[in-house]
Structure formats: C-alpha cells, structure tokens
Amino acid sequence: MKLPERLRAGKVYSFEFYPPKTAADTARLFDAALELKALSPDFVSVTNSSSGVAPYRTVALCGVLKAQFELEVVAHLTCLAHTKAEIAEICDGLRKMGITNILALRGDPQNVVTGARRRDYDHASQLIADLKRTGGFSIGGACYPEKHPEAPSLEADIARLKEKADAGAEYLITQLFFDNDFYFRFLEKAAAAGVAVPVLPGLMPITGYKQMQNFTKLMQVSVPNALKKGIERWEGDKDGMFKFSVEYASRQARALLDGGAPGLHLYTLNRSKAAMEILKNVKGKAVKA
Ligand code: FAD
Numbered sequence: 001m002k003l004p005e006r007l008r009a010g011k012v013y014s015f016e017f018y019p020p021k022t023a024a025d026t027a028r029l030f031d032a033a034l035e036l037k038a039l040s041p042d043f044v045s046v047t048n049s050s051s052g053v054a055p056y057r058t059v060a061l062c063g064v065l066k067a068q069f070e071l072e073v074v075a076h077l078t079c080l081a082h083t084k085a086e087i088a089e090i091c092d093g094l095r096k097m098g099i100t101n102i103l104a105l106r107g108d109p110q111n112v113v114t115g116a117r118r119r120d121y122d123h124a125s126q127l128i129a130d131l132k133r134t135g136g137f138s139i140g141g142a143c144y145p146e147k148h149p150e151a152p153s154l155e156a157d158i159a160r161l162k163e164k165a166d167a168g169a170e171y172l173i174t175q176l177f178f179d180n181d182f183y184f185r186f187l188e189k190a191a192a193a194g195v196a197v198p199v200l201p202g203l204m205p206i207t208g209y210k211q212m213q214n215f216t217k218l219m220q221v222s223v224p225n226a227l228k229k230g231i232e233r234w235e236g237d238k239d240g241m242f243k244f245s246v247e248y249a250s251r252q253a254r255a256l257l258d259g260g261a262p263g264l265h266l267y268t269l270n271r272s273k274a275a276m277e278i279l280k281n282v283k284g285k286a287v288k289a
Contacts, residue, residue: 003043003074003101003138004170007198012042012263013279014074014200017065017270019046019057025270032272033069039279042263043101045074045173050107052081052116055090063097074140075099078107079121084130086118091134103140103173104128125163132168141169143199145177145186149220154186158193165195172197173265176204176215178248179224180255201256204267205245205274209235246274250281257282 006012015036020026033044044065048058055077062075075094079087094102106124109117121127124141131139141164144157151157161172172195177183183201190199206212206223212231215221223231227248234241253264264282266275 003072003140004198006042007171007200007262011257012200013039014041014043014045014263014265015268015275016045016047016202016265017061017268019049019054019061020270029270032268032270033065033071035272036268036275037069037071039276041071043072043074045076045103045265048076048078048105050078050080050105050111051113052078052118053113055082055086056093059090059093059097059099062094062099066098072101073099074101074103076103076105077127078105079124079127080107080109081112081116081118083118083120087120087127087130088134091131091137095136100137101140102131102137103142104131104169105142123160123163125160125167128164128167128169138170139168140171140173141165142175143172143186143190144175145182146175146221148175154189155193158186158190158195161190162193162195165197170197172199174199174202175219175221176202176267177221178206178227178252179222180252180259182222183256183261184259198262200263200265201261202265202267203249203253203256203278204269205249205278206231207241207245207274242274246277246281249274250278253278253282 020029046058046061048055058075062073065071066073104124104127128139131137143161147154147157187199209231212223216223230244234244268275
C-alpha cells in the first residue's frame with residue numbers, strides 16, 4: 001500500500017533519522033534503526049542538508065535502510081541549493097535505491113553554503129510540481145502548526161500550503177510542537193482553506209533546557225508552562241529529565257491519536273530509547289527491544 005493510502009487507512013508510526021557524520025555516529029544510528037525496526041514502523045525518513053554540498057549522503061543512507069534494514073523509506077529533498085538538473089540526478093539516485101517516497105522541502109537559506117544557491121527554486125511548491133510532472137514518487141510536504149517563522153500570519157502560510165497540496169503533495173508532516181491545541185486549530189484552518197491531505201504530527205521529547213531554548217528561538221515553537229517547569233525542575237538530572245520528557249511526549253501523543261491524528265512521526269535524533277518508550281506508552285503494551 002502506498003504511503004498516502006496507508007495514512008488514510010489507519011494510524012501510521014514513523015521515525016526520522018539524519019545522515020551521521022562519524023563512524024561512531026553511524027554505529028549508533030544502525031543500532032537505533034535495528035531496535036526501532038522491531039516496532040514495525042510504517043516508514044522511516046532521512047533528512048537532507050539544505051547546504052547543497054552532500055545530497056548523496058541522504059540517498060546512500062536511504063538505500064542502506066531500505067536494502068539492509070528492509071524499512072519503508074521517505075527521503076527528504078531540499079531544493080534551494082540545487083538546479084533542476086541536480087534534482088533530477090538525485091531523484092535518479094533514489095530510484096536506483098528503490099526509494100519511491102520523497103518529502104519535498106525548500107530548506108533554510110542560512111544553511112546554504114555560500115555560492116551554492118542556484119535560484120532554480122524559491123519554494124517547495126515548485127519542487128513538488130516538478131516531482132509530480134516527472135512521476136514515480138509519492139510526495140509529501142512540511143507544515144507548521146504555529147506558522148512558518150517567515151510567514152506574516154498562519155492564514156498566509158496556509159494559503160501557501162494549499163499551493164503545495166494543489167501542486168501534488170499527498171500528505172504533510174508537521175514541525176514539532178508541544179501544545180496540541182496548535183495542531184488541532186491548524187487542522188481546522190487548513191481544512192477550511194481546502195487543504196484535504198492527511199497531516200502527520202511530528203513529536204520530539206525535549207532533553208534539556210538549552211535544547212528548549214533553541215527550539216523556541218530557531219523554530220519559533222511555543223513551550224507550555226507545564227513543560228517549561230518540568231524541564232527546569234529536572235535540568236542536571238539525566239534520568240529524571242528522560243522520564244519527565246518521555247511522559248510529557250507520551251501524554252501529548254495519546255491525546256493526538258485520540259483526537260483523530262493519523263499517526264505519529266517521532267524525531268529520534270538517531271537514538272531509539274525515547275521513541276521506544278513513547279510508542280510503548282501510546283500503544284499500551286510491551287514492545288520488543
Ligand atoms: P516552503 O513551503 O517553500 O515555505 C517556506 C516559506 O515560504 C513559508 O513561510 C511559506 O509561507 C512561504 N512561501 C511558500 N510559497 C511561497 C510563494 N509562492 N511566495 C511567497 N512565499 C511563499 N530542512 C532541511 O534542511 N532538511 C530537512 O531534511 C528538513 N526536513 C524537514 C522536515 C519537516 C517535517 C519539517 C516541518 C521541516 C523540515 N526542514 C528541513 C526545515 C525546512 O526546510 C524549513 O523549515 C524551511 O525554512 C521551509 O521549508 P518548506 O519546505 O516548508 O518551504
């Protein structure tokens with residue numbers, strides 16, 4: 001069953017990884033992937049640096065996860081630093097690896113290595129339209145329950161999102177958020193604007209005070225008081241922090257599923273422990289390690 005159909009058929013569980021840089025990071029990722037595979041995820045996704053300098057690290061990792069780990073894989077593909085010809089080559093590489101799912105993204109201008117920006121693409125909707133024209137891929141896109149930081153308003157951002165869906169995005173994955181009200185309000189507004197594709201919520205347990213500050217600053221996501229207080233309370237106590245943040249994310253996840261979310265996309269940072277605990281709590285039964 002193709003991913004968009006799967007998202008409409010029942011709850012979907014997925015994990016996000018990023019391409020490791022060192023041998024030690026690679027070993028840790030493969031251990032995590034092996035452990036998480038035991039939970040039978042519907043797919044795993046692999047991020048792609050918007051710098052424009054190493055797109056094949058993503059292609060290669062996607063190939064390994066598909067061939068060796070037998071996982072369904074979604075390749076992230078950012079377009080800001082690439083020409084149309086480069087995008088076509090990367091897509092060829094993905095096809096050769098048997099990858100048929102792409103999360104089509106713009107990327108962040110500040111990450112593009114100086115001189116690498118080619119100006120064939122300004123927005124994700126243009127990449128989505130190209131991928132749709134070429135055919136052969138299930139296409140997803142990104143969305144932002146608290147609006148994208150550059151957007152003047154949530155309404156303006158959702159109008160742009162409608163362009164992504166119209167161009168061929170068959171499902172959306174959200175930016176992480178810590179207050180479910182944003183997700184449910186966003187769903188209502190997106191539906192009212194005519195965005196009719198499934199929206200998979202992205203979740204990540206916070207692991208420290210600094211990380212919380214980074215999220216609020218970089219991604220401009222809100223941190224509810226209960227979460228802020230807990231993070232402050234457990235700062236410096238690794239085990240206490242882990243337990244607290246997994247419990248918070250598990251409560252959030254359960255409420256999302258009960259409220260009708262089509263599943264969960266867990267940002268793993270290439271580690272398995274928190275993701276396993278959260279799914280175990282959400283599904284209410286022991287999962288194999
Ligand atoms: P777009 O959809 O192009 O939107 C970007 C901004 O432009 C928004 O403010 C939008 O409202 C506005 N906009 C859109 N179209 C137009 C238009 N026609 N005219 C004017 N304004 C317009 N980054 C990475 O580098 N690598 C990754 O692997 C990665 N994975 C991600 C996965 C998820 C689930 C999410 C939510 C984000 C991810 N990102 C990743 C971050 C993403 O690249 C950035 O948030 C980026 O700034 C926006 O990407 P986008 O695809 O949403 O862009």
